[in-house]
Amino acid sequence: MEGMQEIGGRLRAERERQGRSLDEVHRTTHITTRYLESLEAGEFEVIPGEVYLKGFLRRYAEFLGLDGEELIEQYRARRAESQATTPAAPESAPWRQPAGAAAAQPNRPLRFGLVIVALTLAAAATGWALAIWSVRAPAPARPPQVVEPRELPAPIPTVLPAPPRDGPQADAEPAPPAAPVRVRVELSDRCWFRVAADGQVVYQGELPAGAETEWTAQDRLTVRIGNPEGVRLTWNGRPVDLESQEPVTRLFTREAVIIPPPPPPPPRPAPTSAPPAPPAAPASPEAEAGAATPSTPPTP
Numbered sequence: 266m267e268g269m270q271e272i273g274g275r276l277r278a279e280r281e282r283q284g285r286s287l288d289e290v291h292r293t294t295h296i297t298t299r300y301l302e303s304l305e306a307g308e309f310e311v312i313p314g315e316v317y318l319k320g321f322l323r324r325y326a327e328f329l330g331l332d333g334e335e336l337i338e339q340y341r342a343r344r345a346e347s348q349a350t351t352p353a354a355p356e357s358a359p360w361r362q363p364a365g366a367a368a369a370q371p372n373r374p375l376r377f378g379l380v381i382v383a384l385t386l387a388a389a390a391t392g393w394a395l396a397i398w399s400v401r402a403p404a405p406a407r408p409p410q411v412v413e414p415r416e417l418p419a420p421i422p423t424v425l426p427a428p429p430r431d432g433p434q435a436d437a438e439p440a441p442p443a444a445p446v447r448v449r450v451e452l453s454d455r456c457w458f459r460v461a462a463d464g465q466v467v468y469q470g471e472l473p474a475g476a477e478t479e480w481t482a483q484d485r486l487t488v489r490i491g492n493p494e495g496v497r498l499t500w501n502g503r504p505v506d507l508e509s510q511e512p513v514t515r516l517f518t519r520e521a522v523i524i525p526p527p528p529p530p531p532p533r534p535a536p537t538s539a540p541p542a543p544p545a546a547p548a549s550p551e552a553e554a555g556a557a558t559p560s561t562p563p564t565p
Contacts, residue, residue, distance in 0.1 A: 268343025270307030272322075272336060277305040279329045294324045295502045301325070309340070324502070446486045446517050447501050449479040454495025461487040486517040487525075 280290065287298050300321060303311040312318040322340060323333035450458075452474050460468040462482035472478065474495065480486060490496055493507035500517050507513055516523040 268307075268346065269309050269340070272340055272343070273305045273307035275331075275336075276325055276329065279331060280305075283329065285329075290325065290328060293502070294328050296321050296324065446482045446484065446519055447479060448481075448486050448488060448517050449499045450477070451497040452476045452495055453497070454492060456493075456495050457491035459489035482517075484518065487514065488517065489514045 280287075287301050290296070290301055291298050300312060303309070304321060304325060309318055312321060319337050319340075322336050326333040326336045448460075450456075450472075452472055454474050455471055457471045458468060459466065460480050462480060463484055463486075467480060471491075480488070488498075489512065490498075490507065491512045493509045493511075493513050496507065498505045498507060500522055505515070505522055507515070514525055516525050
C-alpha cells in the first residue's frame with residue numbers, strides 16, 4: 266500500500282542520510298534485519314502481529330531520532346484509510362432451481378414406494394438377526410475384577426498466552442522471556458567498572474572516554490560504576506537512568522533492574538574487661554627487715 270510505503274521510505278531515507286547500515290540498526294535495536302527491510306519497504310504484513318509492528322516502528326524511529334508516536338499515528342491513519350476504501354464482498358445471490366429441473370426429477374410416488382420397501386427389508390433383517398442371537402447360549406459371566414485403588418498423578422496445568430489488549434499497554438513490545446541479560450555502556454568521560462556475570466567477575470578496570478562495550482549474562486549481571494555522570498547505559502536495548510553523581514551498583518536480571526541495598530555497617534568492638542588493679546607499692550626496707558627478723562623473747 267502506498268501509505269505504508271511512504272512510512273517505510275521515510276525510515277530508509279533518514280537512515281541513509283545518517284549513513285547507518287541495517288546491521289548497525291540491528292545491533293542497537295535488536296530487531297532482525299529481515300524485519301527492518303520489511304519496515305523500510307512498507308511490507309508491514311510480514312511483521313507477526315500489531316503489538317510487534319508498533320513496537321518495532323517506535324524503536325526504529327527513536328533510534329533514528331524521529332518521533333515514534335507520530336510515526337505510529339501516521340500508520341494508524343493509513344490503515345484506517347485502506348480499510349475504508351476496501352470494497353465489500355458482493356453478497357451471493359439466492360440459489361434458484363433451473364427451469365426444467367422439476368421435470369427431470371423422478372416421480373414422487375414411485376420414490377416414496379422405494380423408501381417403504383427399503384425400510385421393510387431393513388426391519389426384516391434386524392428381526393432375523395435378533396432371532397439368531399436369542400438362540401445362542403449366553404457366554405459365562407466373568408467374575409468381577411477387583412481394582413486396587415491407586416493415587417493418580419496431579420494434572421499438569423496448562424498456561425495459555427494472554428490475548429492482545431487494545432490501548433497504550435498494547436503498543437509496548439513484550440521482551441522475550443528467554444533472552445539473556447545484556448548491558449551496553451557508552452562513555453563520555455573515563456569511568457571505572459567492576460562487572461560480575463552470574464557470580465563470576467568478568468571485568469574490572471577503567472575505560473577511557475568515547476569507549477563502547479557490552480557485557481552479557483544468562484541470569485544476572487552486577488555492575489559497579491565509579492563515574493555515573495559520564496556513562497550512558499542501556500539494558501536489553503532500554504536506556505537506564507543511573508540518577509547519581511557518586512559510585513553506584515546496579516543488578517540487572519531478565520525482568521528488572523535492581524538497586525541493591527547498601528552494605529551493613531561494621532559491627533562495633535565488644536567492650537573490654539575491667540582494667541587490672543595497679544600493683545601494690547613495695548614495702549620500705551625497714552618493714553621488710555622487720556618482717557624478715559624473728560622476734561626474740563626477752564631474757565629473764
